[in-house]
Amino acid sequence: xxxxxxxxxxxxxxxxxxxxxxxxxxxxxxxxxxxxxxxxxxxxxxxxxxxxxxxxxxxxxxxxxxxxxxxxxxxxxxxxxxxxxxxxxxxxxxxxxxxxxxxxxxxxxxxxxxxxxxxxxxxxxxxxxxxxxxxxxxxxxxxxxxxxxxxxxxxxxxxxxxxxxxxxxxxxxxxxxxxxxxxxxxxxxxxxxxxxxxxxxxxxxxxxxxxxxxxxxxxxxxxxxxxxxxxxxxxxxxxxxxxxxxxxxxxxxxxxxxxx
Ligand SMILES: Nc1ncnc2c1ncn2[C@@H]1O[C@H](COP(=O)(O)OP(=O)(O)OP(=O)(O)O)[C@@H](O)[C@H]1O
Ligand SMILES: [Mg+2]
Numbered sequence: 385x386x387x388x389x390x391x392x393x394x395x396x397x398x399x400x401x402x403x404x405x406x407x408x409x410x411x412x413x414x415x416x417x418x419x420x421x422x423x424x425x426x427x428x429x430x431x432x433x434x435x436x437x438x439x440x441x442x443x444x445x446x447x448x449x450x451x452x453x454x455x456x457x458x459x460x461x462x463x464x465x466x467x468x469x470x471x472x473x474x475x476x477x478x479x480x481x482x483x484x485x486x487x488x489x490x491x492x493x494x495x496x497x498x499x500x501x502x503x504x505x506x507x508x509x510x511x512x513x514x515x516x517x518x519x520x521x522x523x524x525x526x527x528x529x530x531x532x533x534x535x536x537x538x539x540x541x542x543x544x545x546x547x548x549x550x551x552x553x554x555x556x557x558x559x560x561x562x563x564x565x566x567x568x569x570x571x572x573x574x575x576x577x578x579x580x581x582x583x584x585x586x587x588x589x590x591x592x593x594x595x596x597x598x599x600x601x602x603x604x605x606x607x608x609x610x611x612x613x614x615x616x617x618x619x620x621x622x623x624x625x626x627x628x629x630x631x632x633x634x635x636x637x638x639x640x641x642x643x644x
Contacts, residue, residue, distance in 0.1 A: 386510040393538035394548040395519035398571035404613035409629040418478040419510040425485040434612025440484025534632040541581040597624040
């Protein structure tokens with residue numbers, strides 16, 4: 385069953401960038417295939433990874449409506465599986481599944497239901513699933529996944545960012561979700577970052593580790609020029625991303641690990 389790594393935090397803190405960087409690091413250390421899930425209605429993970437996304441789960445609502453009018457009835461389950469194959473974009477070592485933006489507030493339920501279903505179905509085929517979440521907290525209560533291996537709380541070293549991730553962490557406690565570990569990723573950290581952010585970070589309930597990811601000109605430039613976060617991206621942030629990736633991966637259980 386694939387380990388779920390969910391990237392969450394305030395808007396613009398760097399969730400998508402760090403999700404892409406961690407995915408690249410997973411591939412470098414031989415963890416593959418990875419499933420990259422863009423669970424942000426304002427989808428940008430495909431773009432960030434340099435993968436063209438033409439169809440999203442949100443498109444399926446209309447298609448299902450049209451199929452329901454069709455007299456040559458193909459079972460709904462078969463249609464959904466068929467469509468999944470069209471939505472899932474394959475790349476080298478990873479696949480991308482994009483939720484997309486539903487039309488109108490009510491349609492969230494439908495699209496979330498489908499994302500949940502697809503995740504359940506796909507999870508067994510990947511050792512790791514990287515989920516880029518929507519900014520803020522509302523998505524958590526929609527419960528697309530209910531067991532998260534690593535919740536990566538992404539923030540800049542600012543009180544607003546820290547307050548947001550502290551709230552997300554509290555909400556995670558209040559919901560019926562299992563979160564194995566919470567890692568605070570203080571992103572775009574300048575020299576003062578660690579000193580400013582560490583005391584706040586330690587006060588966030590459930591956070592076991594804090595990683596400081598430096599501001600990286602290359603990552604910023606790539607985003608500005610619509611260049612992908614590929615294997616060469618963000619060398620200045622690389623060491624921190626390596627540490628973050630190590631922390632995110634499930635640690636072997638000492639009781640079940642085979643002695644050397
Ligand atoms: N470590 C970093 N160094 C420099 N720039 C960074 C870093 N991390 C992210 N950025 C930049 O910050 C901006 C926001 O990043 P990103 O889109 O990943 O944030 P986000 O949290 O996913 O935003 P949204 O809430 O809109 O989804 C982008 O310009 C990105 O290049
Ligand atoms: Mg994003």
